[in-house]
Amino acid sequence: MALTATIGRLRGLRSGVGLSGGKSTLIAVASIPLIAVMVFLLIMARESFIRENVDGWTLENFRVIYSDPFVYGTLLNTLGFTIVTVVVAAFFGVITAWLVERTDLPFRGAVFPIITLGVVTPGFVTAMGWLLLLHQRIGLLNKWIVNIVPGLEQSPIHVGTVVGMGFVQGISLSGLMFIMVAASFRAMDPSLEESADVHGVKLFHRLRKVTFPLAWPGILAASIYITTIGFAAFEVPAIIGMGNNIYTFSTFLFNEINPDDAGLPRYGVAAASSALMLVLAVVLSVWYLRIVRRSNRYAVVTGKGYRPKLYHLRPKAVMIAWAFVITNLLFAMILPFLVLVWASLTPYFQTPTVAAFATVTLDSYRFLSWDVVGGAAKNTLIIVIAVPTLTAIFGLMISWVVTRSRTKGVATGFEIMAFIPHAVPNIIFAVGALILGLRFLPEFIPFYGTVYILIVVFVITRISFATRVYNAAFIQIHHELDEAGYVFGLSRVTVLWRILRPLLTPALLYTWVWMAMLAYRELTLAAVLASRENTVLAMKAWTLWQADLTTGAALTVVMTLGMLPIVAVYFFIARRVGRVSG
Numbered sequence: 001m002a003l004t005a006t007i008g009r010l011r012g013l014r015s016g017v018g019l020s021g022g023k024s025t026l027i028a029v030a031s032i033p034l035i036a037v038m039v040f041l042l043i044m045a046r047e048s049f050i051r052e053n054v055d056g057w058t059l060e061n062f063r064v065i066y067s068d069p070f071v072y073g074t075l076l077n078t079l080g081f082t083i084v085t086v087v088v089a090a091f092f093g094v095i096t097a098w099l100v101e102r103t104d105l106p107f108r109g110a111v112f113p114i115i116t117l118g119v120v121t122p123g124f125v126t127a128m129g130w131l132l133l134l135h136q137r138i139g140l141l142n143k144w145i146v147n148i149v150p151g152l153e154q155s156p157i158h159v160g161t162v163v164g165m166g167f168v169q170g171i172s173l174s175g176l177m178f179i180m181v182a183a184s185f186r187a188m189d190p191s192l193e194e195s196a197d198v199h200g201v202k203l204f205h206r207l208r209k210v211t212f213p214l215a216w217p218g219i220l221a222a223s224i225y226i227t228t229i230g231f232a233a234f235e236v237p238a239i240i241g242m243g244n245n246i247y248t249f250s251t252f253l254f255n256e257i258n259p260d261d262a263g264l265p266r267y268g269v270a271a272a273s274s275a276l277m278l279v280l281a282v283v284l285s286v287w288y289l290r291i292v293r294r295s296n297r298y299a300v301v302t303g304k305g306y307r308p309k310l311y312h313l314r315p316k317a318v319m320i321a322w323a324f325v326i327t328n329l330l331f332a333m334i335l336p337f338l339v340l341v342w343a344s345l346t347p348y349f350q351t352p353t354v355a356a357f358a359t360v361t362l363d364s365y366r367f368l369s370w371d372v373v374g375g376a377a378k379n380t381l382i383i384v385i386a387v388p389t390l391t392a393i394f395g396l397m398i399s400w401v402v403t404r405s406r407t408k409g410v411a412t413g414f415e416i417m418a419f420i421p422h423a424v425p426n427i428i429f430a431v432g433a434l435i436l437g438l439r440f441l442p443e444f445i446p447f448y449g450t451v452y453i454l455i456v457v458f459v460i461t462r463i464s465f466a467t468r469v470y471n472a473a474f475i476q477i478h479h480e481l482d483e484a485g486y487v488f489g490l491s492r493v494t495v496l497w498r499i500l501r502p503l504l505t506p507a508l509l510y511t512w513v514w515m516a517m518l519a520y521r522e523l524t525l526a527a528v529l530a531s532r533e534n535t536v537l538a539m540k541a542w543t544l545w546q547a548d549l550t551t552g553a554a555l556t557v558v559m560t561l562g563m564l565p566i567v568a569v570y571f572f573i574a575r576r577v578g579r580v581s582g
Contacts, residue, residue: 022492023405030397033460034417040432040460041424047435048271052264061272071252071273077162077266078248081237082230083175084166089226092170092328093177094219099321100178101185101310106318110181111325113571118333119175120567121520121580122236124542124561125173128553129336131240132343134159142337143351161275169236171331173229177222184218227320228284229391231277232425234524239542249277250427254528257431267435274428281423337560344554364554373555376540379451383536384566390513392508394459394465400496402467404482415467422464426457430528433457449531457525462518466511474500475506513570520563537562 049057065071096115100108133141134157142155159162212219232248242251256270313321343349345360401414421429433456437448447453477500485495501508523538530539537559545552 014356026397026492026496027401027405027410029415030394030401033394034398034414034464035095036456036460037417037420037429039359040429040435041420043432043435043440044271044274044428046271047267048275049268051268060295061268062275064269065272070247074247074249074252075276076240077246077504078231080162080232081166081169081248082227084163085170085230086226089168089173089177090223092174092220092332093222094181095173095507096325096328097178097182099325100181103155103313103321105313105321114174114329115178116571117567118172118329119179120517120521120563120570121172121333121337122523122538122556122563123169123172123238124523124538125340125556126332126336127168127236127239128545128556129339130159130164130168133335134164136160138349140351148569150480160240160246162246165236165240165246166230168240169233171328172236174328174332175228176229177226180222180225181215184215185350186233195450223299224284224287227279228423231280231284232427232428232524234527238523238527239545249273250269250425250524251355253427254430257434257528262499267431270431274425274431277425280430281425284423335457337422337557340560343550344557346550364550368551368554368558373537373540375534376537379454379534380536380538382451383458383519384453384516385514385517386455387462388512390455390459391462391466392512394506395463395470395511396496396501396504398463398467399470399474400500403471404479418467419464421461421527424524426461429461429527430457430525434529449533451534454526454531454534454536457529458519458522461525462515466515468505473504477503509573510570513566513573516572517566520566 045552049059050059051058051060054060096111099105100111105111108276113286131139133139136142136158139155139157139159142157145155145157146152159168190443232250233248234254237246238254239252240246247255253270253273256273257265257267259265315523342352344364346356347361347363347364350359373439394502400417402411402418405411433453434448435451441447447456481493481499481503486492490498521538522536523542526536526539527542535543537555541552541555541559546553
């Protein structure tokens, strides 16, 4: 009946004004962001073999990088930071996912949207908050520890370490781990667990021997995904690490193109240092894809009679479970934001006391340079509208080529190319875009130092996520609808726009809003590509934070609250398409 109704619609479309174009048009449009990906990577590869005052190609950049002990220290910092990040994210994310999906925890439906809110909270908000909480000298929690422990002059806890940074990054990514792992627990057939229960296997042993091994592919895939994020993370290492002379790959690369000694940017050294991280990222991504493809070996959900059975939690266990979930939320979102609010309301950062509350003022908000902030807000608004829109258009075209072109070689090539932006640290594309604007494009093309360079890099670094969502949505639409349109003489572009697009609307809207939130909070790319003309709110907040703590905290609070309307739209759409449980 659905096909008959669609054919009826097609009769009307055929007599109406159709959109011209065919397969070659769709492939050409879909190629645009993928060509940009290759151009940026080729520029970085070329730059790594070029050095100032050296004629021709040279390996000097690689010699400089890989003979420097500081670089190896940076790599060790990056490795340690990433390991701690994954461990912390897995600890909070996996346990929370099990509690929500495999137990009868009361009001568990509220956890998913709250955790999602934590995921979209800007990473620099979490980093700033924890720096104020656990700074060795001014941290509120550290001062509290010193006051209650007799004879302790200085708190042993300091967030400005590799472990401290990893903890902050991990807690900020625990929500993402939760979202990725929850699906594995949700789809698990309880029959094997019930068999273990019948044979008298206790809960702890059932979890260790049955439940978690069955969920292992999902946990491992999520851990690898978090690992790729950890290798390229910038916000936490920049805000916490750089002030304590602790550098990871991303902050080292940032310093190479923005040297503290007022020297010229060392793009060649930056490109050479990216080579190793590029290789590691590709290896991790290949491993991730292999895990995902082999996950069917662990599939145990079969038949329409599948009904999940939940573990019953006793009252004491319910209290412990909710204490764990609330602790996760406090660490990931609530405490960092509250301490930033406090910092923004005081003339100088101080411990909350009765005397301190008497000094509360709105001066940090009143004396913000709203004309400068207004320019940053304008650029942010442009990006929030342009980036998700362009990502939706190009992602839709790429997914059509991958799922509908019926040219296996082309589809495979587009699939691989669309995944590369996920495999490669985003900061590498940003440096490639800088070099393109400085050395290759003529001055009359508005690219370097403009908002357009941000838009281009934001789009190509987000294209992987969009195509993943659209590929899944396309697969759910039967090819008969395409063929019916072709029978009635409609072009491929017309079929895509007039028939498939309406069916893809939920996925398009969901992805658009998600991309808008990510573009709004993005600091990494904004910091690398920043200039006076293209500063965005995230970059402005970080700049103010470095100059004046209370003013930077005020703008960060304003920016976080300004994100709430986008989040509200996201939850509305996500619930409509069934992506948020509860």
